Amino acid sequence: MTTMNMIEAINSGLDNMMARDDDVVIMGEDVGYFGGVFRATAGLQEKHGKTRCFDTPISECGIIGVAVGMAAYGMRPVPEIQFADYIYPGLDQLVSEAARLRYRSAAEFTSAITVRSPFGGGIFGGQTHSQSPESMFTHVCGLKTVIPSTPYDAKGLLISAIEDNDPVMFFEPKRIYNGPFTGYYDKPVEPWSKFEASEVPEDYYKIPIGKANIVREGEAVTVLAYGTMVHVANAVVEEHGIDAEVIDLRTLVPLDIDTIEESVKKTGRCLIIHEATRTSGFGAELSALVQERCFYHLEAPIERVTGFDTPYPHSLEWAYFPGPVRIGEALDKIVGELTS
Amino acid sequence: MAEDNSKTNLPPLSLHVPEPKYRPGDTVDYSDVTIPRAGDQPRPDVNSAPAAMREMVYDMVRVLDDDYKAVGPWDPKLSDDTLLKMLKTMAQVRAFDDRLHRMQRQGKTSFYMKCTGEEATSVAAAMALDSDDMCFPSYRQQGILFVRGYPMVEMINQIFSNREDKLKGRQLPIMYCSRRLGFFSISGNLATQYPQAVGWAMASAAKGDTRIAATWCGEGSTAEGDFHSAMTFATVYNAPIIMNVVNNQWAISSFSGFAGGERTTFAARAAGYGIAGLRVDGNDPLAVYAATQWAAERARTNNGPTLIEHFTYRADAHSTSDDPSAYRSAQEREEWPLGDPITRLKRHLIHRGVWSKEQHEALDKECIEAVKVATKEAEKNGILGHGLHQPFETMFQDVFEEMPWHLKEQSEQANKEREIKWPDAEASK
Numbered sequence: 001m002t003t004m005n006m007i008e009a010i011n012s013g014l015d016n017m018m019a020r021d022d023d024v025v026i027m028g029e030d031v032g033y034f035g036g037v038f039r040a041t042a043g044l045q046e047k048h049g050k051t052r053c054f055d056t057p058i059s060e061c062g063i064i065g066v067a068v069g070m071a072a073y074g075m076r077p078v079p080e081i082q083f084a085d086y087i088y089p090g091l092d093q094l095v096s097e098a099a100r101l102r103y104r105s106a107a108e109f110t111s112a113i114t115v116r117s118p119f120g121g122g123i124f125g126g127q128t129h130s131q132s133p134e135s136m137f138t139h140v141c142g143l144k145t146v147i148p149s150t151p152y153d154a155k156g157l158l159i160s161a162i163e164d165n166d167p168v169m170f171f172e173p174k175r176i177y178n179g180p181f182t183g184y185y186d187k188p189v190e191p192w193s194k195f196e197a198s199e200v201p202e203d204y205y206k207i208p209i210g211k212a213n214i215v216r217e218g219e220a221v222t223v224l225a226y227g228t229m230v231h232v233a234n235a236v237v238e239e240h241g242i243d244a245e246v247i248d249l250r251t252l253v254p255l256d257i258d259t260i261e262e263s264v265k266k267t268g269r270c271l272i273i274h275e276a277t278r279t280s281g282f283g284a285e286l287s288a289l290v291q292e293r294c295f296y297h298l299e300a301p302i303e304r305v306t307g308f309d310t311p312y313p314h315s316l317e318w319a320y321f322p323g324p325v326r327i328g329e330a331l332d333k334i335v336g337e338l339t340s
Numbered sequence: 341m342a343e344d345n346s347k348t349n350l351p352p353l354s355l356h357v358p359e360p361k362y363r364p365g366d367t368v369d370y371s372d373v374t375i376p377r378a379g380d381q382p383r384p385d386v387n388s389a390p391a392a393m394r395e396m397v398y399d400m401v402r403v404l405d406d407d408y409k410a411v412g413p414w415d416p417k418l419s420d421d422t423l424l425k426m427l428k429t430m431a432q433v434r435a436f437d438d439r440l441h442r443m444q445r446q447g448k449t450s451f452y453m454k455c456t457g458e459e460a461t462s463v464a465a466a467m468a469l470d471s472d473d474m475c476f477p478s479y480r481q482q483g484i485l486f487v488r489g490y491p492m493v494e495m496i497n498q499i500f501s502n503r504e505d506k507l508k509g510r511q512l513p514i515m516y517c518s519r520r521l522g523f524f525s526i527s528g529n530l531a532t533q534y535p536q537a538v539g540w541a542m543a544s545a546a547k548g549d550t551r552i553a554a555t556w557c558g559e560g561s562t563a564e565g566d567f568h569s570a571m572t573f574a575t576v577y578n579a580p581i582i583m584n585v586v587n588n589q590w591a592i593s594s595f596s597g598f599a600g601g602e603r604t605t606f607a608a609r610a611a612g613y614g615i616a617g618l619r620v621d622g623n624d625p626l627a628v629y630a631a632t633q634w635a636a637e638r639a640r641t642n643n644g645p646t647l648i649e650h651f652t653y654r655a656d657a658h659s660t661s662d663d664p665s666a667y668r669s670a671q672e673r674e675e676w677p678l679g680d681p682i683t684r685l686k687r688h689l690i691h692r693g694v695w696s697k698e699q700h701e702a703l704d705k706e707c708i709e710a711v712k713v714a715t716k717e718a719e720k721n722g723i724l725g726h727g728l729h730q731p732f733e734t735m736f737q738d739v740f741e742e743m744p745w746h747l748k749e750q751s752e753q754a755n756k757e758r759e760i761k762w763p764d765a766e767a768s769k
Contacts, residue, residue: 062535102738
């Protein structure tokens with residue numbers, strides 16, 4: 001075991017897979033010699049060579065399209081899109097090609113790519129360094145979507161994603177690269193080294209795709225979250241002493257519906273939290289599923305705490321971010337007046 | 341608005357919207373189209389720097405002259421057998437197109453696209469490749485499958501979406517796929533195969549393989565962003581790839597001017613990327629073969645990518661859903677200065693003394709008969725709209741490697757509906 005922050009854990013996962021499988025190649029803007037703008041690929045080119053980890057032109061449609069072609073050859077490309085906000089030029093290749101190649105070729109060709117991309121806000125990234133576009137991908141049949149919330153999970157899930165024979169969107173919450181963020185923007189962030197989840201094995205291990213993690217057991221309300229919002233949710237329920245069950249979904253597609261169903265049937269209440277904008281966000285899908293499957297167990301309407309339906313603002317970041325106040329109000333509505 | 345008199349003497353700007361020279365009913369006159377004399381074009385070394393062969397992108401590689409003789413440095417000097425195979429394959433493709441087009445009209449399938457007039461751009465090109473080189477075609481290169489020996493019955497099964505359709509009825513007719521024959525799954529989204537082909541070529545190079553990739557798109561698709569990204573990646577990584585642009589003058593109803601063809605050639609795009617570019621008489625099968633062979637050798641010897649513009653003419657409708665008489669003069673096809681690829685090769689072989697008019701008539705009959713036999717065989721497996729050819733579960737398979745819970749639930753729903761909607765339908769197996 002070594003203490004790692006999320007960047008180091010991702011780097012370690014990539015390093016493990018490159019050593020394990022010659023077909024794993026890393027490609028993206030600035031990922032090679034420089035090691036990535038967030039350092040996630042630092043040292044990998046030096047260690048594994050230029051044909052295994054290389055810089056690309058600034059062309060997201062090219063990066064994804066070329067990765068699909070390499071996967072068709074039989075390799076396992078791990079393309080990086082520098083910010084999720086810049087994934088849109090690659091959307092045609094993801095939606096029309098990567099996601100459908102197995103289906104339309106009756107499995108003669110597959111697209112075993114893992115698209116890594118930093119996402120989410122809380123860093124004064126403004127409009128184009130803060131977005132959470134996950135629901136644009138969860139809506140696409142044929143893509144898997146994975147979002148880790150700790151260094152330990154990040155490495156284990158990334159290794160699973162790279163080994164998966166389906167295309168995986170791997171969104172990394174950049175707000176928690178260095179330490180968990182609780183939503184209290186005026187308090188200093190503590191580094192990952194102070195938390196157990198930063199204990200990461202240096203060797204290969206996997207966390208299965210499609211399995212949620214109950215990070216906090218409780219009876220009063222089920223809180224569904226992923227990425228940064230797992231930590232925000234946890235902090236708020238701890239602070240208010242609410243007996244909430246906090247579930248880190250980890251994978252959005254395929255969703256761990258059993259864990260969700262079991263929890264909501266136990267608690268009778270459900271709060272859904274995500275940073276992404278509200279309308280047609282992934283929370284809408286979660287809400288519909290819970291309503292369809294747990295209707296007779298529900299004791300209160302399902303609540304959603306999300307980003308507002310506006311582009312991500314710069315100066316009003318903390319007015320926009322779905323932080324402790326918004327979550328507290330929602331919990332109030334669901335479980336009654338909060339005690340503190 | 342502030343008062344400003346400084347520009348009152350300037351002429352107003354005007355927006356140029358391209359217009360093809362001939363519309364329905366117009367008399368066609370191609371005398372202004374420059375067709376260089378066959379044999380006049382130099383054949384550079386395969387390791388030539390792109391900058392040193394810039395004139396090639398405005399010229400046109402031609403081998404068959406007006407007397408149907410093979411002339412000049414690009415003559416690939418193919419054996420009679422190879423040429424006869426080329427001729428027979430092109431004739432078979434045309435017979436296939438004609439019959440399958442009619443079958444769409446008879447309601448046996450929903451859709452079809454012919455490649456009439458462009459047979460050389462896939463048949464001659466594929467013949468110049470090694471059989472294990474990987475092809476990333478668009479929807480108008482069915483000739484590759486014929487060269488590589490894909491059975492016509494399999495093609496027709498796919499067109500009919502019947503129970504033997506290898507793609508399980510999931511794909512629109514003609515969106516073939518054969519991994520075994522190095523024919524990449526065709527997508528409806530234009531130009532997406534271009535960067536994919538470059539990626540495949542990069543993988544082959546990264547692995548120290550010896551295989552190369554070839555891709556095709558129409559001149560209309562060169563306007564897509566994927567074309568640009570593919571050219572950029574191909575030159576950056578010196579990818580072993582042949583990028584074919586089949587300039588058949590028309591993208592559905594838009595003439596090539598709307599893809600930027602009014603002021604330059606499509607081959608000239610190569611120069612800007614530092615890629616070797618060749619412009620070829622696309623109706624001259626020997627020129628297409630020779631250019632492909634040159635580009636293949638260039639790629640195989642690590643000298644990098646080549647862009648080939650095949651200058652040709654889409655002789656027939658865009659698809660079975662299209663009526664070209666609504667937007668272009670019918671005379672264009674008749675007057676096309678580069679003629680017809682099959683006729684030209686036929687006359688060359690007659691000129692060589694290894695073929696005759698009678699043999700060709702017999703060949704045409706043979707080809708028609710072969711398609712008839714294949715269609716009859718395929719019809720035994722069902723035609724579109726007659727019967728539930730695929731088990732309903734197949735609709736949910738291969739979305740992912742393993743079927744997740746939500747697709748299992750939906751698959752059960754589909755099967756439940758089947759009982760209600762088609763209670764008397766025979767078992768689909």
